[in-house]
Every structure is written in C-alpha cells, then in structure tokens.
Amino acid sequence: MADKVKVATASLAGCFGCHMSLLDIDERIIDLVELVEFDRTPLTDIKEIGDCDVGIIEGGVCNAENVEVLREFRRHCKILVSMGACSINGGIPAMRNQYQLKECLEESYLHGMGVEDAQIPNDPEVPLLLNKVHPIHEVVKVDYFLPGCPPPADTIWTFLEELLSGEPIEFAYRQIHYD
C-alpha cells in the first residue's frame, strides 16, 4: 500500500469548534484513518510537526506563539488549509481589534467584574499578545479556505475526500456558509 497522506492540524486563536466539527464526520473517521496518518494535532498530542502533506489550521493569530506555530506549519506542509471563520477573518477573537490591547488587558485583569488580586499577567511562559488579531493568510500563504463557524462536518469531509482523491474541490450550495 502506498504511504498514507500525512496530516497535521492546530488550533490557534480559535475555540476548538472546527476540530469538533472534524470529529463530527462520525464513522467516516474510520475511512479517514485508512487514508491518512495524523502528525502533530491535538488528536494525537504530538507536539512537534514533521514533514506533512496537508496542514489544517483552525483559529486566527492573536499572539507570538500562534505566529511561530503557523510558520512551522507552513514550513512543513505542502498544502496549508485555513479552516473556519477565525482563521479566515479573525472571527470573534478579532472583535477585540476595535479596542486598544491595553484596554482589553485592563478590562480583563484590572477593572473587570469580580477581579481579585488585580494584575496583568507577565510571566515569560505566557505568549505575548499581538496588538491585533489577524487571519492566517496575512502571515503565511494559504492554499485552501474552508469557511464556516464551524465548517459543517460534511463540508470538511467533502474537502478531504476531493483533495485526497485529486478531484477538483467543489462544494454544494448548502455546504458553504460564513456563520
């Protein structure tokens, strides 16, 4: 049997909803693991990415670690897929772009409701926040976009099936929505 297609996934500034939707392909996941081998992904808990055929990114870029992971993915993946509203336009996390970062931090950690022992976290382990949240295509080149919040399981499945079989990527009307 030919080598399996290597797939890596990551959730950056997202809510894991897109990964949940991926798992929502239900029993088709058995067909999927026949065809692909998962590399770095929250599903395998592998922390370092190796060379992969397909990388799938959920979530936009909101901190320095997101940028690093995203660049690693781009370096190691032949095809990079932007999955879901946050990855595509920043989504809900990007609603903070209407405010200064300072205002966001002060609201959350100093003046917000129920805050005790008010202080803005400053541990070197905590990734530094970017001034604004960005879609991933503003940082690296993206090969495919899968819209939706989250994209329906069926949309993800159609995409993977077509991609793996070398068919043109096409969707039915109801498979594509931005919400």
Place this chain on the structure above:
Amino acid sequence: MIRHFTIDGIKVPFQERQTIMDAAMAAGIYIPHLCHNPEFRPQGSCRLCTVKVDGRNLAACTTPATDHAEVKSNTKKLMAMRRTLLQLLFVEGNHVCPACEKSGACQLQAVAYYCGMLAPEFTHFYPQREVDASHPEFAIDFNRCILCELCVRASRDADQKSVFAISGRGIHVHLTVNSPSGKLGDSDFDKHDRAAHVCPVGAILPKHTGYDVPIGKRLYDRKPVSMVGDVSDHEED
C-alpha cells in the same frame, strides 16, 4: 416590434428605456448586484453587475439595453472580478458573520456564496466604527455598512425625509444620519419608512427580532440569491 439583445447567448426582449438589468430581471435572468433595487434610480456604485457588452465592461444597472447587443455575464473572468469586489467589501468593514443577526438573510453573504467566494483573502482594515442603538426600534451597525446608498435613496425618494446621507471622501466615506446629534433616535426615522426595509446587509436592523427565524431556516440558507431574489423583496413595512 419587440427588440432583443442576448445575455450569455439567451435572447432577451426589452422595451424602450429599459436597462440591461431591467430587461434581465424581467426575463428572470440573474445578474449579481448589491446597490441595485428597481424601486430606486440606479447608481452603478457597487459594480457587481458589471457585464461585458460588445466587448466593453459596463454596469448592467445603468447601461441602456440596445438592439442586438451581445452581453456576457456568467463568465469566469467576470465572476473572478466580482469575487474580488466582494472581498474588498468584506475587508473594508467588520463582518463577523457568526455574530451578526442578519447572517443567513444577508445579501452580501448570498451574493458572495453565489459568486463562489470562500474567503476575503486580502489584508483586513479592521476600521473603528460605531453602533448607534439610540432609536427604540432600530439599530445601525456601521461596521457592516457597504455604502450601497439604498437607505439614502429610499429615505429621500420614497419617504421624502432624507434621514441618511453619504459623507467624507476616499477611505473616509461613511454613512451619516441627518439629526442634530447625528443619532438615529434624534432623526425623523420611523419603522414604517421604506428606508427601514431596504438595507441588503445587517447595518440597519430592527431590534428585538434578531433571532425570530433560526439559523438554517433563513432567506438564503437553502437556496441561492439567484432563486430567492433580493433582501428588500422579502421585507414588508
């Protein structure tokens, strides 16, 4: 004698003074558009209805139909151009569809689906815009305004009120409200105005009804805009 032109090879009859868009609509041929509504004078600003007329790119909504003209609309090139225009509209505002009450019944989304836009793909502006919730029955979210001027035309021409206007230049162009404070609550705006029911996007929105129709059962959730028609066709005062 009835005169004809063709759109993508289909023969379309037209009458004196009809535009290409008028004749196409009468013949049931869909040409993507956002700023056009047959109730009001066409202004050709969104350019989505750009078609090739005998080799030249022209806005279908402002170009008079002429005998024997050969019009191309559904070509790969024109669709790609429409996607680019749509992408620019998306990145110029703040369109967080998952958090928008209009999602699923929004004409900007619907036209983007029809034209095959998967993502905005440009650098996002993330402009700082306001929400005006001063009116008891309607709110304006300026983040989503695409400057189509339908509310401007409806308020001026149908309601005889001129509640709305477009102001500023270049990237600073924005919608303004004609009232002493600039707030909608201070203006003559009324929920029965035609201007309250023509906005193609989630910029002018009635309050308290946002989720009456669940996601999945909304205007464009099952069928494309080419079959469903414009948002304003489905809005009653």
